[in-house]
Amino acid sequence: MTSPRFIEFVCKHDEVLKCFVTRDPKIIFNHFHFLLECPELMSRFMHIIKNQPFKDRCEWFYEHLLAGQPDSDMVHRPVNESDILLIHRDSIFRSSCEMVSKSTNEKLKQGIAVRFHGEEGMGQGVVREWFDILSNEIINPDYALFTQSADGTTFQPNSNSSVNPDHLNYFQFAGQILGLALYHRQLVNIYFTRSFYKHILGIPVNYQDVSSIDPEYAKNLQWILDNDISDLGLELTFSVETDVFGAMEEVPLKPGGSSILVTQDNKAEYVQLVTELRMTRAIQPQINAFLQGFHTFIPPSLIQLFDEYELVR
Secondary structure (H helix, E strand, O other): OOOHHHHHHHHHOHHHHHHHHHHOOHHHHHHOHHHHHOHHHHHHHHHHHHOOOHHHHHHHHHHHHOOOOOOOOHHHOOOOHHHOEEEOHHHHHHHHHHHHHHOOHHHHHHOOOEEEOOOOOOOHHHHHHHHHHHHHHHOOHHHOOEEEOOOOOOEEEOOOHHHOOOHHHHHHHHHHHHHHHHHOOOOOOOOEOHHHHHHHHOOOOOHHHHHHOOHHHHHHHHHHHHOOOOOOOOOOEOEEEEEEOOEEEEEEOOOOHHHOEOOOOOHHHHHHHHHHHHHOHHHHHHHHHHHHHHOOOOOHHHHOOOOOOHHHO
16 A cells, blocks of 8 residues: 555545545545555645544544454453563562563553552552552652653653663653553653653644743743844854753854854744754753653554644543
């Protein structure tokens, strides 16, 4: 279905196919499964897909996510002792990380069985408790993985998380847990910043996202965009000072940035590059590690069916 000839056919009849889908949106869920296998084609129809009801997209998401998996749950059938995740309550983050790393992805997809050390209880209730406690541990400031946003209710990766030598392994584990929770329809008690949800979806950030970590800086960027800076003498260059472990360092926004002045003509580029530095470049290794774990269970082609606001649901 994604052979070059088929892709050429779809592209050639792009407008006709879009007309069919617009008249009967259900067609896209019933007959356009090939889109999930080809990003090039998916991008052509994404705006139509995202206009479909959230419920319909969720059904399509799980239909393909769980394709080939047995219609059962490990907690509802006998399990081998080796399949049980034995978790220590006094070190739930580290023991969970160790147990998940020892298990195979296929077994974790089939189902999750959790038992707390020294306790007999098992079942869905214990699994829900494990996800709930673990989600709070992921944002525990002691691990320095995530920091609170300006509103105090959402979180995003900590640019200084390397104070923890194992931070990238832990970010990968956090991604696995969030991916597993979504895979098994478990609720987690974490709300990320809009910009981090954008990173999960592969959507570019913009200057408005800066407000989640620095509202005043975001207002300054907005002011630059809204006003003529030609004769203000700001003397801005494509190089900014940023805090690195408590010390200020000058970071170029692009090659030779320290010698390139910001003008009325290039200020939009400056604002976008500053945004990408603050919201993406500063935490790129953390984002990559998280996504490596998350995509173990949730393919990028499926998660892109949603927007950054819907991931909160």
